[in-house]
Amino acid sequence: MSDxxxxxxxxxxxxxxxxxxxxxxxxxxxSGLPGIPRxxxxxxxxxxxxxxxxxxxxxSGTGEHxxxxxxxxxxxxxxxxxxxxxxxxxxxxxxxxxxxxVPGNVYDLPFPNASVDAVTCERLFQHLTExxxxxxxxxxxxxxxxxxxxxxxDWATAIVHPGDAEIAEVITExxxxxxxxxxxxxxxxxxxVRAGLTVDxxxxxxxxxxxxxxxxxLVRMLGRxxxxxxVIDAEGCAQFLSDLAAGAESGDFHMSVTMxxxxxxx
Numbered sequence: 001m002s003d004x005x006x007x008x009x010x011x012x013x014x015x016x017x018x019x020x021x022x023x024x025x026x027x028x029x030x031s032g033l034p035g036i037p038r039x040x041x042x043x044x045x046x047x048x049x050x051x052x053x054x055x056x057x058x059x060s061g062t063g064e065h066x067x068x069x070x071x072x073x074x075x076x077x078x079x080x081x082x083x084x085x086x087x088x089x090x091x092x093x094x095x096x097x098x099x100x101x102v103p104g105n106v107y108d109l110p111f112p113n114a115s116v117d118a119v120t121c122e123r124l125f126q127h128l129t130e131x132x133x134x135x136x137x138x139x140x141x142x143x144x145x146x147x148x149x150x151x152x153x154d155w156a157t158a159i160v161h162p163g164d165a166e167i168a169e170v171i172t173e174x175x176x177x178x179x180x181x182x183x184x185x186x187x188x189x190x191x192x193v194r195a196g197l198t199v200d201x202x203x204x205x206x207x208x209x210x211x212x213x214x215x216x217x218l219v220r221m222l223g224r225x226x227x228x229x230x231v232i233d234a235e236g237c238a239q240f241l242s243d244l245a246a247g248a249e250s251g252d253f254h255m256s257v258t259m260x261x262x263x264x265x266x
Contacts, residue, residue: 020087027062035205036122039261042203043120043149044068046263052076053117058106058138059083059124063092063099069120070098080116082109106134111141119148123259125191126152126184132191139195142266148197149263153207154185157258160219163243170231171222171240178225185260197264209255214248215241219255 030036043065049055049072057066060081070079079099083089089101104110106124119138125131138148158172176182189199213219223237232240247253 020085020091023088024062024091030207031062031064033207033209035207035259039151039203039205039259040065040068040122043122043151043261043263044072046201046203047072047118047120047147047149049073049077049118054078054115055080055118055120056109056111056116056141057081057099058109058119058121060092060101061088061122063094063096063101065120065122066092066099066101067096069118070096082106106137109137109141113140114143114146116141117143117146119146120151121148122151123153125150125188126155126179126181128184129180131181131184131187132194135188135191135195135197139192139197139266142197144266146266147263148192148265149261150188150192151259151261152184152188153257153259155179155182155257156186157206157256159254159256160244161254162247162252163240164236167226167232167236167240171226174226174229174231175222177229185258188260188262189264192262192264197266199262199264201263203261203263204258206256206258211248211251211253213255214244214253219244 049069051074053073054077055069055073057069060066060083063081066079066081073079081092081099081101082104083092083101084103084105092101102110106121119142121138125134128134142148155176160168160172192199219241223241226232227234227237
């Protein structure tokens with residue numbers, strides 16, 4: 001993948017077929033956490049979609065959001081998912097048959113100027129090396145009066161408890177180091193304004209992990225990442241993971257990161 005394409009775990013064009021199932025499973029797990037459905041429902045509500053309108057979902061992944069959009073605009077309208085990955089688009093079309101899915105990326109949307117009524121874009125900007133360019137492209141395709149909701153994460157809000165606070169910080173810092181734009185959410189309002197849009201509202205939800213995450217693959221992966229990058233040693237990592245597991249067992253566990261959704265109009 002070149003630097004000109006979005007660096008996005010939701011919509012990459014170079015996923016091996018063997019990895020697609022894992023990718024879909026990961027997205028399904030995330031969508032099962034309460035915060036994401038709540039923000040999706042909020043975004044559909046504040047967009048005020050009307051029957052007959054045309055709406056895009058950029059970085060559409062498995063098509064779950066596009067399915068909601070298609071229901072909102074009805075048979076007279078059109079919901080279109082944009083994603084780079086062929087396999088992901090096929091899965092999305094299976095799940096959301098009332099929507100249409102096309103290849104493309106947020107830097108070069110395959111639509112004319114001022115041709116859509118609304119746009120959604122969820123958890124894509126954190127993976128972009130040129131988020132201002134993406135915001136400008138979204139603004140380009142919106143009609144005057146068109147609306148957009150961009151949803152993303154601010155990884156500085158990550159909380160992991162219990163365990164040594166310093167180790168928790170170095171683990172979450174190591175995690176942020178692997179993300180192209182880890183503070184994406186806080187920058188969204190300014191990027192949309194610079195693209196010529198007016199910000200109308202901002203919603204938020206904490207993406208809460210269940211206690212089972214204390215011994216799950218995500219936590220172990222973060223620990224290995226921190227060790228591999230030399231920010232903690234193996235002994236410190238093992239103790240931290242043990243503390244998390246004990247906290248989950250006793251009911252003293254919290255693991256979350258906060259997402260923000262920005263509503264704007266042209």
